[in-house]
Amino acid sequence: MSMPLNRTKSREHFARACKVIPGGVNSPARAFGAVGGDPLIIDRGVAQYLYDIDGNQLLDYVGSWGPHILGHRHPAVQGALEKALSKGTSFGAPTAAETELAELVIQAVPSIEQVRMVNSGTEATMSAVRLARGFTGRDLIVKFAGCYHGHVDSLLVQAGSGALTLGVPSSPGVPAGCTADTLSLEYNDVEQLEKTFAERGDKIAAVILEPVVGNMGVVIPSKEFLSALRKLTEHHGTVLIFDEVMTGFRVAYGGAQERFGITPDLTTLGKILGGGMPVGAYGGRADIMAKISPLGPVYQAGTLSGNPLAMACGIATLMSLQSEDPYPQLEQTTKALCEGLSAAAKAAGIAHTIPHVGSMFTFFFNPEPVTNYTAATKSDTKRFAAYFQGMLDRGVYLPCSQYEANFVSACHTPADIEKTIADAREVFAELAG
Ligand code: HOZ
Secondary structure (H helix, E strand, C coil): CCCCCCCHHHHHHHHHHHHHCHHHCCCHHHCCCCCCCCCCCEEEEEECEEEECCCCEEEECCHHHCCCCCCECCHHHHHHHHHHHCCCCCCCCCCHHHHHHHHHHHHHCCCCCEEEEECCHHHHHHHHHHHHHHHHCCCEEEEECCCCCCCCHHHCCCCCCHHHHCCCCCCCCCCHHHHCCEEEECCCCHHHHHHHHHHHHHHEEEEEECCCECECECECCCHHHHHHHHHHHHHHCCEEEEECCCCECCCECCHHHHHHCCCCCEEEECHHHHECECCEEEEECHHHHCCECCCCCECCCCCCCCCHHHHHHHHHHHHHHHHHCCHHHHHHHHHHHHHHHHHHHHHHCCCCECCEECCEECCECCCCCCCCHHHHCCCCHHHHHHHHHHHHHCCEECCCCCCCCEECCCCCCHHHHHHHHHHHHHHHHHHHC
């Protein structure tokens, strides 16, 4: 049995926030819209824990939606940030740190020859799509249902993440003209992909995808799907964009492209790249990147792009990942967690599937394998909401939607994993009873 958390201060503060911020949140994914109740107001993070303003300690599987692979306030990252802060916050002029981070990215990510820093994953995907169109002189874009590439107008079609959670996968306010050149296909459907390329391949500027989807929950690409993507785009002169905002430095140091051995033409990055600061980036083949302003005619700019604090945080994060190499341990910890959750669910007779790659996973309340959007949306979201609340009452902080990835950090210990499984066992028994 568990006692509900004391949420008095969080409730009071959230009511205050709702008066001045739409829905009380600065990003809809944070609202507890799909699970009920109010979000907790967070005071601070330490390693694998968050602490809310009521003083509750929460074991964190959100990690700020991906960036904190090293846990909160890793000493090297914190130190680098403090050092950078002592020099100033923004100059609107080049700094050495920008080149240093670009060099680290190019060393890490197999397909990237040149890279441009921006401020968010949304900016990265928006810019990559513009660049692909400018490079090819074509308009059509292919995306996949349930993939989310930030809130870019032309990509808000059958989008995942908060858009799917809140039931607006295609948003009002996006003019029909903006999405007229976007084709949305089913993930992992090779036949549909081949048919689309056979019919319109020479008009398609780019195919953009999450090479492991995190934004309809975790969905794993089939080998055939990835290799068909590479073969068809190459054959038709289409730019293949891997959106690795979530998977970059997460499923392997070099991202999904290293893990699966597929080389895209362009890659978008964010999250871990900034180590918790607002950073995005896009990069890839030098001949394509040469079309970006000021080298080429495709315009893209930003006052705070390459911000020195963000660069320092990113450099320290990547260097720590290199020196600590947490990946084998992350893989093991996540596998143990998923196996334990699955065994606990089975024992309670809870239908589920739990795809995981590296340190990302999703517990789907769904008896079928989830390989695409159609399957993902058959999940029992009411059951998910009860599971989420049960775990939260036990001090386990999960993403507040069935359609998100859970993230394990290098700070999560075997004892944390055992605790999570034990808590889930109790919650599943309540759900089944
Ligand atoms: N891209 C994040 C994971 N789906 C969502 C974070 C947000 O939209 O606030």
